[in-house]
Amino acid sequence: MNTFEHARALLQEFKGDSYVYGNGVLNEVGKIAASSGTKVVLIYGQFPGVEAYVKTIQDSVAQAGVQLVAVIEGAQPNAPREDVARITAELTQANPDVLISFGGGSTIDATKAAEVLRTLGGGIEDYFGVGLVTKKLADSGKTLTPHIAIQTAASSGAHLTKYSNITDIHTGQKKLVVDEAVVPTRPMFDYTITHTAPPALTADGALDGIAHIVEVLYGAIGKPYYNKMEEIAKAGIALVVKYLPKIKDNPQDAEAREALCLATDLGGYAIMIGGTNGGHLTSFSLVDILSHGRACALMNPYYTVFFAPAVEGPLQIIGQIFQEAGYISQDLSGLKGRELGVAVAQGMFAFAQAIDFPTTLNAVKGFTQAHIDRALTAAKNPQLKMKLENMPIPLTAEMIDEYMGPILEAAKTGDLRLIKNV
Known part of the structure; x- marks a missing residue:
């Protein structure tokens, strides 16, 4: 088994069939969204050429018969708290039953945090640490909305993990939400998107x-x-x-x-x-x-x-x-x-x-x-x-x-x- 085959075997062991990755898989997002709900919000990050990928996502969702109820701008680098607050407000207004985040780690992490705040309330400071989201969900009887996280950069692994890194840009300090509850339910990664990364x-x-x-x-x-x-x-x-x-x-x-x-x-x-x-x-x-x-x-x-x-x-x-x-x-x-x-x-x-x-x-x-x-x-x-x-x-x-x-x-x-x- 060569190194590539070994890596793929480890990922299969890690995520099984829930993870859709490889070259040219982006157009599968609509089918995945349709299996989770009927009203989708797309939160996407900015990078050169993003418009063409956003159109692919929109077309795929439409073809699957899923309603796209809002398109929201993603987060700036390091997921500033201000972006989390803005995304939370827009999610609350749209009231989706499926989230699609499309971007690097900052946009995916901000989406994780925004959904926590939309569902459970409070401020992000309430959830910094380990397991505090899970505890609040158990106490409230609520659940988080299914999240399809589409990675666009070979980097953080945010689409696969329990971490949400959020930054206070005024103090220059980053803190972490660490919780199994924020792991995206359906991760995706179309490797061809990385081919033009600087x-x-x-x-x-x-x-x-x-x-x-x-x-x-x-x-x-x-x-x-x-x-x-x-x-x-x-x-x-x-x-x-x-x-x-x-x-x-x-x-x-x-x-x-x-x-x-x-x-x-x-x-x-x-x-x-x-x-x-x-x-x-x-x-x-x-x-x-x-x-x-x-x-x-x-x-x-x-x-x-x-x-x-x-x-x-x-x-x-x-x-x-x-x-x-x-x-x-x-x-x-x-x-x-x-x-x-x-x-x-x-x-x-x-x-x-x-x-x-x-x-x-x-x-x-x-x-x-x-x-x-x-x-x-x-x-x-x-x-x-x-x-x-x-x-x-x-x-x-x-x-x-x-x-x-x-x-x-x-x-x-x-x-x-x-x-x-x-």
Whole structure:
């Protein structure tokens, strides 16, 4: 079984026949909508050429005999709270019995959150954390509207997962709704939509997929799902490391595009098995200067060195992938602990440089010490404590300044010596 076949087998195991994906599947949306209700709302994000895809969706829905009762503009990047509020109001007015979201992670996440607010009321702050939507649904006896989530970018896996990332753009801080209740009932992904994605967006999304897999793998040590995470990691990370540089050389490479779609979908599988941790936690405080995938890619080498003594098995797997791709030259077999972590981090840096990603915070336009202060403060917020708990070396709020502080200081300049291991 080659890597592509292995990835498809893992996705079948993950979602079964509920997930419709591949090249040219967008026109199936009407049939799927008709199986769930009679009044549909379409929430779609903006990107070049979106109008043609929206027409395909509208035609498919009409042919299936389903009424399209409203078309709503999706969310801006990072799903600002203001967009969630606006979408909530428009959904309430339209009163659909099926939702179709069409966009990247921000539009899909905003749709998830808006439907929660439409059905359960309150403010989004009421649902940040783990399982609070499910609890409110049980207490109220209500249910959320069926949601067909159509992904347009190989990135977040939002169409497959229980996460809704929402940002307060005034403070520059992102927070999470984490709840099985918001998982879209029918995910879709037409891979051909990604063929015209610009290089920067493509790379951001692919590295977000790697971050999902790497962080969950680190946190899976000693857990029942560790062997499954090894399997996902070997397929997903290898697909990105091998094929992302090919897209840089040839953006229309259909095989490479499929590889990234499969890999980032596997990232979605990963974060439904376990949770992300350090890289994602810090990325939530960098939303005003970096895209999400770029922030995670920048931070994960530094967390790799910090976690290294506890994650030697994962580091050998990841290191071998980067070594086979030519990004690590030294022999990893005799390395252990921090020394192994530094070698893998250097491989991650080499890969980032090959795709024109920054490797230090000082190289990012707009970065200031205030971003580190914000990240340290956010890490102590109880609403984000799941990220601390998911770490292979769990940190308490009292340990943040002593251990996370040096990680972020190291990320400023690239000096790995600053990182202090527990």
